Amino acid sequence: MDTQRTGPRAAPRVRTNGPAREVPPSTVARLPGYLRALQGFEGVVTTSSDELADAAGVTPAQLRKDLSFLGSYGRRGVGYDVEHLSEQIGVVLGLKTQRRVVIVGIGNLGHALASYSVFAERGFAVVGLVDTDPAVVGTSVAGLVVQPSEGLADLVRTTDATIGIIATPAASAQAVCDALVGAGVVGILTFAPRALRVPENVDLRAVDVASELQILAFHDHRRAGTGDSA
Amino acid sequence: MDTQRTGPRAAPRVRTNGPAREVPPSTVARLPGYLRALQGFEGVVTTSSDELADAAGVTPAQLRKDLSFLGSYGRRGVGYDVEHLSEQIGVVLGLKTQRRVVIVGIGNLGHALASYSVFAERGFAVVGLVDTDPAVVGTSVAGLVVQPSEGLADLVRTTDATIGIIATPAASAQAVCDALVGAGVVGILTFAPRALRVPENVDLRAVDVASELQILAFHDHRRAGTGDSA
DNA sequence: TAGATTGTTAATCGATTAACAATC
DNA sequence: TAGATTGTTAATCGATTAACAATC
Numbered sequence: 001m002d003t004q005r006t007g008p009r010a011a012p013r014v015r016t017n018g019p020a021r022e023v024p025p026s027t028v029a030r031l032p033g034y035l036r037a038l039q040g041f042e043g044v045v046t047t048s049s050d051e052l053a054d055a056a057g058v059t060p061a062q063l064r065k066d067l068s069f070l071g072s073y074g075r076r077g078v079g080y081d082v083e084h085l086s087e088q089i090g091v092v093l094g095l096k097t098q099r100r101v102v103i104v105g106i107g108n109l110g111h112a113l114a115s116y117s118v119f120a121e122r123g124f125a126v127v128g129l130v131d132t133d134p135a136v137v138g139t140s141v142a143g144l145v146v147q148p149s150e151g152l153a154d155l156v157r158t159t160d161a162t163i164g165i166i167a168t169p170a171a172s173a174q175a176v177c178d179a180l181v182g183a184g185v186v187g188i189l190t191f192a193p194r195a196l197r198v199p200e201n202v203d204l205r206a207v208d209v210a211s212e213l214q215i216l217a218f219h220d221h222r223r224a225g226t227g228d229s230a
Numbered sequence: 231m232d233t234q235r236t237g238p239r240a241a242p243r244v245r246t247n248g249p250a251r252e253v254p255p256s257t258v259a260r261l262p263g264y265l266r267a268l269q270g271f272e273g274v275v276t277t278s279s280d281e282l283a284d285a286a287g288v289t290p291a292q293l294r295k296d297l298s299f300l301g302s303y304g305r306r307g308v309g310y311d312v313e314h315l316s317e318q319i320g321v322v323l324g325l326k327t328q329r330r331v332v333i334v335g336i337g338n339l340g341h342a343l344a345s346y347s348v349f350a351e352r353g354f355a356v357v358g359l360v361d362t363d364p365a366v367v368g369t370s371v372a373g374l375v376v377q378p379s380e381g382l383a384d385l386v387r388t389t390d391a392t393i394g395i396i397a398t399p400a401a402s403a404q405a406v407c408d409a410l411v412g413a414g415v416v417g418i419l420t421f422a423p424r425a426l427r428v429p430e431n432v433d434l435r436a437v438d439v440a441s442e443l444q445i446l447a448f449h450d451h452r453r454a455g456t457g458d459s460a
Numbered sequence: 461t462a463g464a465t466t467g468t469t470a471a472t473c474g475a476t477t478a479a480c481a482a483t484c
Numbered sequence: 485t486a487g488a489t490t491g492t493t494a495a496t497c498g499a500t501t502a503a504c505a506a507t508c
Contacts, residue, residue, distance in 0.1 A: 032441035057425035094451020108342035187446030195287035211262035216417030221324020
């Protein structure tokens, strides 16, 4: 869980002129939200940091700061060109190349994810489904035939998938994770409620819906406990 | 999106002796992970910050710092009592009271969430399902009959639900959110890919799976772009 | 030119890490 | 007592906010 990546101190990396520079993780995490917000302005030519920030649910200051890491894509006194800014954020996020995704664990959640149309709208292609259950293997879900676990490595290679989604029970998640890493994916999104270990050259993001509810419970509880009802 | 809550500077709030104090948001967000990790030590009497941190995927220093906000639940030279620590984290998160949850939007995702057994294991009860589609209303999912939208407010009141989950398309999410707030829920977890607005007395958490993939794409892209393949 | 709005700098704030004194 | 391990303090680091000079 070391997010270090520097030796003596990351060399400033020969400024690649264009939209390179070092983009902080917190900024990267907000970029998809800006892209989403920009879609709400389709047809409009320009928008301002005030307007766009409002749509994205952040402050104008934060939006401008975030965008400044990507380069100078606005015009002072005018605002941002909606089309151009969308394009540039897409470039920075690497969405000009379509990424291929395999989903492991075709239970209720895996099934839902396999059928989730937003993935395609946002530039991702689900190219493979895998499960261990013999009752599920061979069935067709969202136009794909579910493969057995043994086929995972081959599947990743032949489809050239770079991202794996884990939608298995917690118990098998680490094994699946290892298999995905072994097969060569570089990014993993897991929904399994447990901590996973990946080598540092693989990127891991975890969504735990039960944990989300527990965080909500904390605030619910504090609110009730503080007794601030009139 | 103002997370302010202070006037001149939050009054130190008469130290409620027990596990009160002010727990920082970043710590709260990690508590469910500690609870999860502790479950892996069931049967064991004590564990150390080293061991537990390892299981939870954080550093020992961070674990101890986090736990120190809750109170002093470890013994120097010995470690933490697994049973007691689990209990205390549960108390802080407010899990001693079971929270009731309603899910709005019974498409693929809503269906999966309604059937997600981990919710029950972690102290939440799904008590109601709502959808607009006449073809879905009236059907039975995970032992519950799907109610029409008009029934939302009544459902929340009669079940005494405090948390709402939004699993609708983006287009209807804000309206559903407003309805949930109007019905009196105090926490909302949304999966709809758009920014939502809630009054400041309502807690909102958002999971956007497509955004997660886009964040993974960024790193994928950087890795490929940097050309560090031997 | 006058008004608008960005991009950037500086100040603040919060979160993480490291180290160690307290204490079991 | 000696060894282990916490709880806390201080140092570092990163992220957010506010303000404004640059500039369209």
